[in-house]
Amino acid sequence: MELRHIRYFLAVAEELNVTRAAERLGIGQPPLSQQIHALEDEMGVRLFRRTGHGVVLTEAGEAFAADARRILNDTRIAVENAQSAGRGEMGQLNIGFTGSAAFNPVVSQLIRAYRQAFPNVTLTLAEGNTAQLLAYLDAGTVDVAFVRLGSQSPVGVEFHHIAVEPMRVVLPVTHRLAKKKKIALSALAEDPFVMLPRVASPTLHDVIVGACREAGFEPVAGQQAPQLSSVVNLVAAEFGVSLVPASVCQIQVEGVVYADMTGKAVSIRLALASRIEATQAKTANFLDMALGFAQV
Structure with missing residues (x-):
């Protein structure tokens, strides 16, 4: 029949x-x-x-x-x-993001717009550091991932530029420069820097170290933080100072202040990573929409 x-x-x-x-x-x-x-x-x-x-x-x-x-x-x-x-109008889309990427307004705006445009696509979110997210992407655990883009170029992965963020100084309120609106990075040459391990976030680590070297000193390695939000908390606990993407300044932790840097601007890029061979329509729709929100 x-x-x-x-x-x-x-x-x-x-x-x-x-x-x-x-x-x-x-x-x-x-x-x-x-x-x-x-x-x-x-x-x-x-x-x-x-x-x-x-x-x-x-x-x-x-x-x-x-x-x-x-x-x-x-x-x-x-x-x-x-x-x-x-057509990519239903199914499940798995999105990865670094802790710092989640604070960038472009990310929330893009996800909100995508949900409105494709209400029948279920979104699942996974947080991790850059190394973890690229591994998730390679394994197919996530379809796209918001990462801090550095010099890494994994095989089979393409990066779509989303935004460039200025870096800001974060200091404990007890720091001698805490009342300054702008600080020369060289003034922090003797302070320990709270940072993520390079293996966890090579881009952020390299941007901080590179900025310090550009300012004429090698940063003093201080306490390592497991994730970016922890950096701010450790600074509040007076373990040292650090540099963070401007969007992270939304974290209003008691005991810290944020300041701009004088001199040469220091910035970090946010990118959306996807597998080159990705052919799923829902992923393509998300990437196409991301281009409309890109601020670069």
Whole structure:
């Protein structure tokens, strides 16, 4: 039994006239009658009783009609769902992000806009450092990941520039320069720097070290932090000073102050990473939308 047989049957069942059903289906009356007879023979029951004015459904026909309508409706829904998934309008999109990326307004704006545009796509979010997220991406655990872009260029991964953020100084309120609005980075040459391990966030680590070297000194290694939000807390606990992306200044922790730097601007880039061979429509839709939000 094929779906067309079910469609033929329902057309006759609704018209109760083979000739009118044939006209509706756009086929000849004799072929339609043959198909109905073949369906009845295959099922081993009579679906219609012939009358002088057309046909009427038998009890078997009545029972089959209810299920036949359900089958065609389920088939229609299945086709629509497949087409919707093919357009990236449903399914699940797995998004990774670094702790610092989550504070950038572009990230929240993009995710909010995507949810509004594709309400039937379920979003799952995973936080990790850059190294972890690139591993997740390689393993297919996440489809896209917001990362701090440095010199790394993993095989099979492409980066889409999203934003460039200035770096700011974060100091404990007890620091001798805490009341300054702008600070020369060289003035912190003797202070220990609270940083993430380079293996966890090579870009952020390298930006901080590079800025210090540009200012004429090698940063004093202080307490290491497990994630960027912890950097601010450790600074508040007077373990040292640090540099953070400007969006992280939203973290209002008691005991710290933020300040701009004088001299050459120091910035860090935010990028959206994806697998080069990624062909899923929902991922492509997210990347296309991201280009509209990019601030670079």
